[in-house]
Structures are given as structure tokens and as C-alpha cells.
Amino acid sequence: MTNHYTVKGMRCENCVQTIEKVLSQISEIESAAVTLNPPEATITMRQAIDLERLNQAVKKAGDYSLEGKGDAKKPASPSSSPNGEAPISYWPLILVFTYLAGAMVLREFYLGRWDGREMMENFMGGFFLIFSFFKMLNLRGFAASYASYDVIAKRWMSYGYVYAFIELGLGLAYLFRLNPFAVNIVTLIVMSISSIGVIQSLLKKQKIQCACLGTVFNLPMSFVTLVEDLLMVAMAILMLTVWHK
Secondary structure, eight states: EEEEEEESSSOOOHHHHHHHHHHHTSSEEEEEEEEEEEEEEEEESSOOHHHHHHHHHHHSSSSOOOEESSSOOOOOOSOOTTTTTTTTTTHHHHHHHHHHHHHHHHHHHHHHHHHHHHHHHHHHHHHHHHHHHHHHTTTTHHHHHTTTTTTTTOOTTHHHHHHHHHHHHHHHHHHHHHHHHHHHHHHHHHHHHHHHHHHHHTTTOOBBBBBTTTSSBBBBBSHHHHHHHHHHHHHHHHHHHTTTO
């Protein structure tokens, strides 16, 4: 028998391969074909398997779930898309940058000075802490999403886990002014490598999720993602060449 299911939680082709692999390992399943667009799974079974068991299997691999095509569906809320995912929006990213920039400006205004180097260090510290926080909310989901386009994570998926802690460390280092030269070098290298994967994805016109804010928000991979990475690269270069002490 062949059944069709709607799949929730998929972000990229890596998710497709993960779910197919998990389903194929179930002895009662003869074959499983999963697609990202539309997010569906077509499963041919040797004998009937209830939906609960299928969901137990896919949930072990990540934040995924299956829903029978004939199941009654709850009305979509205004904050969700028709397939149950968060709506695509750049607003969270814009809000983060606005908050950080606004806080830096207000701090300098309060102190009655305009120290460009300090503003930049505080901005980068806040940037890395906020972005690492959202990645930590679903570290496994971030690692899976990041592996779909990052040049290192594609070959070593665990780098996605490491990357979130690299951002956390960089954020703390900038705020506590720990060895500015070394910290800026690390930032330059890490963000340059990250931007390579983004550029490759943009050139291939891949429709995948940007993992910059983890999997909490459905941010599409776009030129905005590249600007975000290159902005950190530019700031690191500026501090290394102009404000390095």
C-alpha cells in the first residue's frame, strides 16, 4: 500500500535526505520518496504502520513531523504559512540590526562621545551573542540547515554545532575586549568562509533556508545573508587596519 503525507519542519535538501533515510530504515516500509517543494512524503508499505510510529521515527532525526493527507487540519494562524511553517520574512533580521545599532548610538550619546572603534566592538559583540542564542534554541536543527550550504559543514556536519559556540565565544571576546587582534583575525576567517557557502548557494539559485538565526525564523537564503556575513568581514578588516592597538 502507498500512502501520502505532508511533511513539516523541512528546510533544505539535507532534511529531505535525512527523512528518507530514517523512513527507509523501518522494516515495514518498502520505499520512501520525499520532496521539499511540495513538502511531501510518498511511502510504500509492506504492512500498515500507524502515523504515530512514523512520527516517532522522524522526530528522532530532527524537528520533523508527518501529517496524513486526509487528516483534518487546523485553520492556519495569521503567523503561519499554509504548510505550517513560519512565514518568510526579513523582519527579524532587520529588527536585530536596528536594536544593535540603536543601542550603540544611544550609549555613545549618553556618554557624550563618539568612539567608532568601541561602537563597532560592542555591535559585533552583541551581533554574535544574539545570533548564537537563536542557534542554540535548536542546535541540531541549525546544524542540519547549515550543512546544506556551508563549505565546511557539508563535509563535516558537526561544524554546525561548533560554529554556534564560535559565535558565542566571539561575542564575549568582543564585549570583554579579549585580545582584539586575534579575535578580529578569527572573525575575518570564519565569516569569510561562511560567505563562500552563501555565494555558492546564490549562484546556484538554491531555495533554502538561511541558518543565520537558527531555525526559529524562516529566513530565505538571499543577498541579505551575504551582506550580513560581509559586513562582519569588513568590520574585522577595519579594526585590524585602522583601529588596531
